[in-house]
Every structure is written in C-alpha cells, then in structure tokens.
Amino acid sequence: REKMWGILRQRGIDGGGLSLRRTRSASVSARSYAAGSKEMTVRDALNSAIDEEMSADPKVFVMGEEVGQYQGAYKITKGLLEKYGPERVYDTPITEAGFTGIGVGAAYAGLKPVVEFMTFNFSMQAIDHIINSAAKSNYMSAGQINVPIVFRGPNGAAAGVGAQHSQCYAAWYASVPGLKVLAPYSAEDARGLLKAAIRDPDPVVFLENELLYGESFPISEEALDSSFCLPIGKAKIERQGKDVTIVTFSKMVGFALKAAEKLAEEGISAEVINLRSIRPLDRATINASVRKTSRLVTVEEGFPQHGVCAEICASVVEESFSYLDAPVERIAGADVPMPYAANLERLALPQVEDIVRAAKRACYRSK
Amino acid sequence: MATSFSATLPLHGSQENRLLLPPIRLAPPPSSFLGFTRSLTIPSSRRLYHAHAARRSPVVGVQEVVKEKKVTNSLLITKEEGLVLYEDMILGRSFEDMCAQMYYRGKMFGFVHLYNGQEAVSTGFIKLLTQSDSVVSTYRDHVHALSKGVSARAVMSELFGKVTGCCRGQGGSMHMFSKEHNMLGGFAFIGEGIPVATGAAFTSKYKREVLKQDCEDVTVAFFGDGTCNNGQFYECLNMAALYKLPIIFVVENNLWAIGMSHLRSTSDPEIWKKGPAFGMPGVHVDGMDVLKVREVAKEAVTRARRGEGPTLVECETYRFRGHSLADPDELRDAAEKAKYAARDPITALKKYLVENKLASEGELKTIEKKIDELVEEAVEFADASPQPGRSQLLENVFADPKGFGIGPDGRYRCEDPKFTQGTAQV
Numbered sequence: 001r002e003k004m005w006g007i008l009r010q011r012g013i014d015g016g017g018l019s020l021r022r023t024r025s026a027s028v029s030a031r032s033y034a035a036g037s038k039e040m041t042v043r044d045a046l047n048s049a050i051d052e053e054m055s056a057d058p059k060v061f062v063m064g065e066e067v068g069q070y071q072g073a074y075k076i077t078k079g080l081l082e083k084y085g086p087e088r089v090y091d092t093p094i095t096e097a098g099f100t101g102i103g104v105g106a107a108y109a110g111l112k113p114v115v116e117f118m119t120f121n122f123s124m125q126a127i128d129h130i131i132n133s134a135a136k137s138n139y140m141s142a143g144q145i146n147v148p149i150v151f152r153g154p155n156g157a158a159a160g161v162g163a164q165h166s167q168c169y170a171a172w173y174a175s176v177p178g179l180k181v182l183a184p185y186s187a188e189d190a191r192g193l194l195k196a197a198i199r200d201p202d203p204v205v206f207l208e209n210e211l212l213y214g215e216s217f218p219i220s221e222e223a224l225d226s227s228f229c230l231p232i233g234k235a236k237i238e239r240q241g242k243d244v245t246i247v248t249f250s251k252m253v254g255f256a257l258k259a260a261e262k263l264a265e266e267g268i269s270a271e272v273i274n275l276r277s278i279r280p281l282d283r284a285t286i287n288a289s290v291r292k293t294s295r296l297v298t299v300e301e302g303f304p305q306h307g308v309c310a311e312i313c314a315s316v317v318e319e320s321f322s323y324l325d326a327p328v329e330r331i332a333g334a335d336v337p338m339p340y341a342a343n344l345e346r347l348a349l350p351q352v353e354d355i356v357r358a359a360k361r362a363c364y365r366s367k
Numbered sequence: 368m369a370t371s372f373s374a375t376l377p378l379h380g381s382q383e384n385r386l387l388l389p390p391i392r393l394a395p396p397p398s399s400f401l402g403f404t405r406s407l408t409i410p411s412s413r414r415l416y417h418a419h420a421a422r423r424s425p426v427v428g429v430q431e432v433v434k435e436k437k438v439t440n441s442l443l444i445t446k447e448e449g450l451v452l453y454e455d456m457i458l459g460r461s462f463e464d465m466c467a468q469m470y471y472r473g474k475m476f477g478f479v480h481l482y483n484g485q486e487a488v489s490t491g492f493i494k495l496l497t498q499s500d501s502v503v504s505t506y507r508d509h510v511h512a513l514s515k516g517v518s519a520r521a522v523m524s525e526l527f528g529k530v531t532g533c534c535r536g537q538g539g540s541m542h543m544f545s546k547e548h549n550m551l552g553g554f555a556f557i558g559e560g561i562p563v564a565t566g567a568a569f570t571s572k573y574k575r576e577v578l579k580q581d582c583e584d585v586t587v588a589f590f591g592d593g594t595c596n597n598g599q600f601y602e603c604l605n606m607a608a609l610y611k612l613p614i615i616f617v618v619e620n621n622l623w624a625i626g627m628s629h630l631r632s633t634s635d636p637e638i639w640k641k642g643p644a645f646g647m648p649g650v651h652v653d654g655m656d657v658l659k660v661r662e663v664a665k666e667a668v669t670r671a672r673r674g675e676g677p678t679l680v681e682c683e684t685y686r687f688r689g690h691s692l693a694d695p696d697e698l699r700d701a702a703e704k705a706k707y708a709a710r711d712p713i714t715a716l717k718k719y720l721v722e723n724k725l726a727s728e729g730e731l732k733t734i735e736k737k738i739d740e741l742v743e744e745a746v747e748f749a750d751a752s753p754q755p756g757r758s759q760l761l762e763n764v765f766a767d768p769k770g771f772g773i774g775p776d777g778r779y780r781c782e783d784p785k786f787t788q789g790t791a792q793v
Contacts, residue, residue, distance in 0.1 A: 058578055087577045093609070098562050098602030105566020108551050109501065111573060128556055133563055137552070139763050141544035142535035145551070146766035177764050201766035 038224070043213040045187035046076045049194040050114060052226045054084055057112065060198060063090040063103055064116030064153075073118045074154065074213055100126035100151070104133045107149040107203075114198060117153035120169045120207065127172075134203040135178035150197045152206035155183070156250065156301045157349055159211065163337035168302030170249070173205045174278040174311075180232055181278040183207045185253040187217040189276055192230030200232065207278075209251045235282035237289070241271030244359045245289040247312055248299040249275040252350060256299060259355035268363055278308055286312060287320045294325040295362040299350055304332035329358040443658045446725045452657055453720065454734050455494060456486040456713050459510035461735075461742045462519060463688075466509065466526060469746065470692045475526050478555075479540050482510040484655075484687035487712035488619050489514045491660030491682075492587050495668050501549040501586040503564035506541035507619075508553045511589060516548040519745040529752035536755045537763065549584075557590075558597035561616070564588035565603045568614035568677075585613040585671040593624030595638045601645075604679065608646040613671035615664070616642075618681045619654065625690040626698045642679030654682030655710040658719065685710075 040048075054060045066073045068081040068091040081089040092099040096117065103113035117123045123130065134147045156168040174181045180202055184190040190208070197204040222228055238253060239260050246256045253274045260270040271289050275282065290296050296316050298309035313328040334348040444452065463481040470479050482489070485507075493502060493514035504511040512522055517533050525532025526540055533545050542553040551567055554560040567586040574582040594600055595618060607614050618638050622629045630636050642649025648670075652663045660682060667678040685707035689696030720726040 061573070061577075087573070093602075093605060095602035095606065097599045098565070098606055101559070101562020101599065101603070102566035102569055102606065105503075105551070105563035105568075106570045106573070107566070108563060109567045109570035111570050128559060129562065132556060133552075133554065133559055137544070138766050140534060140538040140542040141546070141552075141763075142537045143763040143766070144534070144544055144546040148766075180765070 038219050039216040040187040040219040041214055041216050042187050042190045043076060045190040046194055047078055049191045053195055053198040060112045061088045062114045063092055063099055065092055065094060065118050067091060067116050074210060096122050096125035100129040103149055104129050104147060107147040108145050112148045112198060114150045119165055120153050120155040121165050121167055131176050135176050139178055146201050147203045148201045150204045150206055152208060154210040155207035156209055157338055160340060160342060160345060162340050166338035170207055170278050171302055171307045174308060179279060180204045183249040183278055185250055185274050187219050188223045191223055192228055193276060195229040196232050212251055233277045233280040233282060235276055235285040236274045238274045239272040241269040243269045243293055244295040244297060244362050245271045245273060245293045246297045247273045247286055249278060252299045252301060255352050256355055258352045262356050263359055268359060270359055283315050287316060290316050290320050291323045294323055297329040297358045297362055299331045299355055301333050301349060304335055307332050326362045329362050331355060331358050442723055449720050449725045452490050452494060453716055453731060455490040455514055457735055457738045458513055459486040459489060460713060461738050462509060462513060465742050465746060467692060477539060478691055480507040480691045481688045482507055485619055485621060485684045486510060487657035487660050488654045488682045488684055491657045492617060492664045495664050499549060499584050501551050501567045503551045503560040504553060504589045505560060506555050508543045512543040512550050515550045517545045517550060519741055520748045523745040524749040524752050527749040529749055530755040531752040558594045558599040561588050561590060561599055561603045565607050565612060565614055568612040571613050583672045585668055587615045587617055589617050589619055591624060592618060592620040592629040596633055604645040607677040611676035614677045615667045615671060616677060616679045619684055620681055621684050621686045623699060639679060639681040647677045647679055649679045651681045654684030655712050657712055657716055
C-alpha cells in the first residue's frame, strides 16, 4: 500500500505539473518560457514550423527560388520536397513579380502560400504585389477577399554581401496598413511566429536574419509542441531591468543582451525588449517599460531616417513624455549604402559598444 | 488545309463577312498542340513564316478566325444566346454612357475609364463562364464586373462611393471586387492583374491535384496592349505554360495606351505571336465581332477546362472614348475613330440577329428599353444610398478584427485546436 501511495503521490505531482504546463502554453504570456535542456538552431526551428504547418493543412504550400531540389538557398526548406512532393513545394523561375503575384492570386482563391524571397532585397521586384494586391485587398474589397499569405526570407545585413544585398526592409513594410510584419530573434520566436503567421488570415511579412540561422538557442518543451505558436503583436521582455529600456528586434536583440551584461557590470540595470512584431507594434509594452525606467534606447540595423526606431521614439514621446528623464536615444545603421570592406561594414552597423554608450548617455553616465 | 487564301492581311483591317475558306471545323484537338492548328488556322504568308519558325515546337500560332456563313441552316448562335449577348452588350454600353453623364454632373469622381466599343470582348468571353470561374481585369473593369454578374446597382453605387456599392465604397472605379461572382478585381497597376489571375488558375489546378476536389474552374485575365510590354506579362506566360494552368490571357488591343500608340511602343506589334514563344497557342481575333470572339473563347475555355493549358488571345478592338474621362483624346486620328465606329459591335450583332431572323427589331428595342430603365434605376438607387459611416474608415484593414490574430470568440486564432484540417505530424 505504501508503494501504491508512493506511486499515486508521484502521479499526482507529475499530473499536476503536466496540466500546469499545458495551460501555460495555451495562455498568452509574454514571460519567458522555462529553459529546456534542448537547443535548436533558428534554421531547424523554421524548417520544423513549415513542416508542421504543411502537414496540418493541405492548403499550405511553399513557393520560391531554390526551395525544392536545392533544399533551400539557406536550407530552411530542407527535406520538404521529399516529404510533400513537387505539387506542394514549387521551385520557381527567377520571376519575383510573377510568382509573388501567383501566390497572392492563389491566396485570393483560398490557398495558403508561403512565398520565399531569397533575400528581402529581391522583394523589391515584387513589392507591388505585396503592397497593392496583398496588403490593400481586404480593405479595397470591403472584407470580401482576404489574403492568407506569408512572405518570408532573410532581411538586413549579412557578412560582406555588399550594398544591394544588405538593406533592412522592416521600416518600409511596417508603414503599410494591411500588412503584419514579424521579426523573430530566437528559435522559439522563429517557430512560434512562423506558425502564427501561416495560420493568420492576413498577409504577413516575416523578416528573418541570415546570420541568426545557424545560432542555437535553448528551446522549451512547449515550443516543440506542434500546436505551439506565439501571439502576433506582443513584444517579449528578454531581460528585466529598472534603469533603462532597450527596445530592438531581430539580430540586435543579441547585441542588446550582451550590452545589458556589460552595463550590469557598471551598475546599470537594463531592460531589454524583443519587439517580435513590428506591425502591429506593441506600444503598450514599450510604454509600460519606459514608464518604469524613464529612459529609452532603441536599436535597429536599418537606415536611420524614417526607421522603426523613429516610430518607437515618436510613440514614447507622444504617450509617456512626462515619464522620461532623458532624451530618447536612437541607434541605427549608418546613413550609407552598405560598404563591402569588413572594417567599414562593421562601422556601418550598430555594435555592442554603441548600445552601451547610448545607454550610459541616457543614464547621464557618459564621459 | 485550305490554301485559297494568299493575300496578306492588313494589320488591323479585317472585314466582317469574308467568305474565304472551307468551313472551319471546331473539333476538339488531339492531346498534342498540333491538333489545334488543324481546327482554327488559315494559311497566309505570315502564318507560313510562323510555321517555319515554329517547325520544331509543337505549338503553332493561329492567326485569324473568320466567321463563316454556311449555306446550311446552322448559325453560330441560337436565338436565346443571341438575345443574352445583345442584352449584355447593351447593358455595358448604356452603363458606361450613364457613367460619363454622372461624371460630368459631379456624382462620380476620381479616375473613370470607360469601355465603350470593346463590349464584344467582355461579352464574348464572360458569357461562356460559370459563376465559379474567375475574371481578373484592369482599371477598365465596370463592364467586366457587369458581364460577370455583379448587379448594375452595386457597380453604380460603388462608383458614387456609397455604402451599398459592391465594395462598400472602399474600392472605387478601378477596384471592383466581388467574391460571390469571383470577380477578383479591378487593378490600377498595369500588369498587376495578370499574376493574380495566374494564381487563381494555379489554385484550380492545386485543388484538383493536391486537394483532390472536382475543380474545372478557369480564369480569364483581361488586359491591354500596353501591358504586353511589361515584364510581369512575360513572366506569367512562362509560368502558365510551364505549369499548364487553366487560364486564358485576353489582350484587348485597342491600339492606344493613353496617348501612346501600340505601333510606337512595341518592337513586334503582333501580340498573338508571343504565345507560341512560350509554348501556348496565340490567336488573333476581330474583337469588334462578338460572334468571332465567342467562337475563339469557346475553344480556349474548353482547352483550359480539359487541362491542356493556357491560351493567349489577342482581340483587335477599339475604345470609342478617351483613355479616361479626363483624357482630351487629341492624339487619335478622326478617320481611325470613324473607321472603328462603323464597326460598332452592337450594330453588327443587331444586324446579324435581324438578318438571320433570330430576333425582330421590336424585340431588340424592348431589350434596349429594359436596360435603359435598369440603368436609370441603378442611378436612382445609388443616389438614394447613404455614404459610408465614419467608423467604416478603420474597418477591414485586416481580416481579423484587431489585427492581433484574435478571432471573433476573443481567443487567439492560432490556439484554436480546430483551426487545421488535419493533425500535425512531425
């Protein structure tokens, strides 16, 4: 009998814990999930997300250059052609305008395309379709025709790829009403946001980052579940702090976290917010954080004028002006097309030192 | 094959009742493209050039379909079909004339592009389609919407910017959408509708092959001669032929892109020739004759429904008015306008119906009167309708109400376990 009680007690603990975890994954929470013992690269996270969504819904298909036989230009769609066949994984000719338009037309007619751009720089050849036929259609047709399409691909600077391959398009796409723009950082972000994007009934621009593809992140059990997804429009507080708020997205989140550690050594406690969603922008979380810390530093990789940071700064100044103790700080890429030389490229992008310096300036601790 | 025809045709002059050849057999072609030429071609010096050029390729361009006058009693249409065609064309013409009047009275605003003169193309193609077939058009889309079944009231209200319009006043003249009638727009950018139409055709094929549904829907894309110099057009010709999509590319070649003549802007003005370059049949047809257009359309639609792939149809037509109501139309020659005005498609059909005793003048007059009343009633309806409410400004930006992925039950859509059709297997 004691053995039985022992077993029951065990089961009770496990059963309770399991149900707790299940409800946690179903709730909308911006808290960090429990760090699991597993690690996953962003590449694998994206691949598994597309795989699961394709197997769950036969209307989902993938279209893009080199997504099939080449296994994906960056190997994100590896194995999908073998698993789902050429009727669901399309290797297109080099016709961005054409195949993006075909994706939009297929979405009009009820399918759920996932259109890959080899980099978002090439999306400029198709931007008419992303904006005029996808983003604006639900409005122009007064709700009759919605466009459940996902445009995904690497965005922003890579390593030494030159000016025409390094632009960040977050600001351009995020200024268009009718689009949702997401920018994941970690593997969990990548999985959850991509799954949410594919299930979403509206056009989503999914901005990945080539340099993050190979990075490994710890991933929790909940995130590995096939129905896991993250809510669109909610930012995540990666690190709690009380002295200064650092708001950023994509690769810069990693830099901001490193900067926060350096600042902690000097006694400044920085709160790092990972936007995850550029449109809709989570103004509530940003403003709540600024009202707590009274100082704001925003970081992005793209061009400074009319950038994402400009919008965040304007939003904070409009809504939380009386809470601010220092001018808002904005760090962006240099106002030049991306140079090729490695040292110049380094100068053209924000680095950890730049974030540290700006945070110190905001805290009146700069030299 | 007939060889009696040897004179070279002038580029844009085709007389109507040219009795030329042995009867054209519109028999279904065998599975390879070669059969297509057997049914519809007329040899000419130009076609011979083409046959040589296309010797290796299985597709040969078709040049002209001539409406034949058989001695026997089988005409191209029955009385009912004739009356349907006539009514549709009269509706298109009256509606567009009324639009012009309303514009000059200030009830319509912005850009309005009228379709007068081109009715044969819209009627000829769209009256062969079912409700589930899709039509994609350009900014000159009022008559395409009407032919497809959108009510005159809804289109007129949309033009007036009223809430009872087909898009609740949010689209306007250039953006006619109707999910019910599968009118997928109405696009302002030249060439924008072509990839969207190709995507709708792609969905047809996907539904058949992947989702295993019975789907015979075809898509018809209408666009102009100016669009045929745009990159997207060629990209889509390539992919439609590559994937064998059930789509018909209809070029409404009215010779003018605002003030730019087609001959001034195109290296090879014969657009039908561009089809075979991509592996699909290219047909040139007299777009001022609804019966000829209808015969070509029948063949193209049947091909598409059978899964044989796309067709490029160039309809030689003309717009009687300017590019838009704001266009002073100074560059077009009066003689050219007069020449095409003499080939008015409505007059031609009327003549055909009366001469072949398919309908009496009285019956046709009744139809005209009925349409006049319909259009006037549409104007009254639109006038009386209210403008959209202020809250409508922010509606419909996203399909989901708040844009956060929240469904109507207040929960996140992505967390609904029933959102997918199957279970995810990893």
